[in-house]
Amino acid sequence: MAIFTVFGNPVAHSLSPQIHQAFAQQIGVELNYTRSLTSASGFSRAVAKFFRSGGAGANVTVPFKQQAFELVTYVTTRAQLAGAVNTLVPLGYGQLLGDNTDGIGLVRDLQKNLQQTLANRDVVVLGAGGAARGVIAPLIEHGVASLTIANRSRERAANLVEQMADLKLRAFTFKQLTIPSGAIVINAxxxxxxxxxxxxxxNELANAGCVYDMVYGAQPTAFMQQAQQAGVATVYDGLGMLVEQAGAAFQMWHEGAKLDTQKVIQKLRETISG
Structure with missing residues (x-):
C-alpha cells in the first residue's frame, strides 16, 4: 500500500488525510495518508527518512514550504515563481520534485466551484507573504485585467511586485488601496x-464584487464578516481551495486520476459545521 504524508507544525488538525482518502476511494486505490509533526531543525531529516522508507509522496504545510523549496532537487515553474513548495514527488535515487499547487487550487475553486470569471477581471490580493506568492502567477496566467498587492508595509508589497516582474501588478498599503468596482478581493x-x-x-471594501478568504472554518472568518458588514454579497472561505490544491497534488501522484472535488468539499463542509 502506498504511503503518503503531510509535514507541518501544527498538523494534528490537518484535513489532508480525509481529503486524500476520499480521492483514493473515488478512483479505487488504497493508500495510507499520515500526519508528520516535525520542526524547523528536523524537517529535512524527517523528509529524507520518509522517502528512504518508501514514501510515495508528501504535502508540506506551514511553516515549512520555503524550507521544502530549498530541499528539493527540481522545482516546477509555478513553485519557482512562488519560492515555496507544498507537494513533494519522489523521482528515485534520492531526488525530489517540488511543486506548489496552492495557486491552481485557488483558481480551480474560483472558476469551477464558485463560477467566478478571472479573465479580464480586476483582482486584489491582501498580503505579501508566502500565501500571496503562491497564487499570484496562476492568477496572472488566467488572464486577469489587473492584480493589486496590498499589505501593511508597502515596501514588502513592492518587493513582491518587483520579483514577479509583471506589468499587471501594482503595490499599495492597505490605507492607500483603491478597490476597482467588481474586483475579486482575496485575503492571503x-x-x-x-x-x-x-x-x-x-466603503472601499464595498466596491468588491467578490471576497475570498483563504482561511476556512465552521463560522465565517473575521474578514468574511468584515466584508459582509461592508455590504459585499458574494463572500467565500478557502475550504474549496484546500480541496482543489490537494486534488492537484493527488493527480501528480496518480496520473490521469479524475476527481469529484465538489463532492469532497460538500462532505468536509458538513463535517466542520458539525
Missing amino acids: TSASLTGHEIPIEN
Missing part, C-alpha cells in the same frame, strides 16, 4: 487566524 494574510480585521475602510 493571517488576520483571520487571529480574529483581527484588516485596516480597509468599509
Whole structure:
C-alpha cells in the first residue's frame, strides 16, 4: 500500500488525510495518508527518512514550504515563481520534485466551484507573504485585467511586485488601496487566524464584487464578516481551495486520476459545521 504524508507544525488538525482518502476511494486505490509533526531543525531529516522508507509522496504545510523549496532537487515553474513548495514527488535515487499547487487550487475553486470569471477581471490580493506568492502567477496566467498587492508595509508589497516582474501588478498599503468596482478581493494574510480585521475602510471594501478568504472554518472568518458588514454579497472561505490544491497534488501522484472535488468539499463542509 502506498504511503503518503503531510509535514507541518501544527498538523494534528490537518484535513489532508480525509481529503486524500476520499480521492483514493473515488478512483479505487488504497493508500495510507499520515500526519508528520516535525520542526524547523528536523524537517529535512524527517523528509529524507520518509522517502528512504518508501514514501510515495508528501504535502508540506506551514511553516515549512520555503524550507521544502530549498530541499528539493527540481522545482516546477509555478513553485519557482512562488519560492515555496507544498507537494513533494519522489523521482528515485534520492531526488525530489517540488511543486506548489496552492495557486491552481485557488483558481480551480474560483472558476469551477464558485463560477467566478478571472479573465479580464480586476483582482486584489491582501498580503505579501508566502500565501500571496503562491497564487499570484496562476492568477496572472488566467488572464486577469489587473492584480493589486496590498499589505501593511508597502515596501514588502513592492518587493513582491518587483520579483514577479509583471506589468499587471501594482503595490499599495492597505490605507492607500483603491478597490476597482467588481474586483475579486482575496485575503492571503493571517488576520483571520487571529480574529483581527484588516485596516480597509468599509466603503472601499464595498466596491468588491467578490471576497475570498483563504482561511476556512465552521463560522465565517473575521474578514468574511468584515466584508459582509461592508455590504459585499458574494463572500467565500478557502475550504474549496484546500480541496482543489490537494486534488492537484493527488493527480501528480496518480496520473490521469479524475476527481469529484465538489463532492469532497460538500462532505468536509458538513463535517466542520458539525
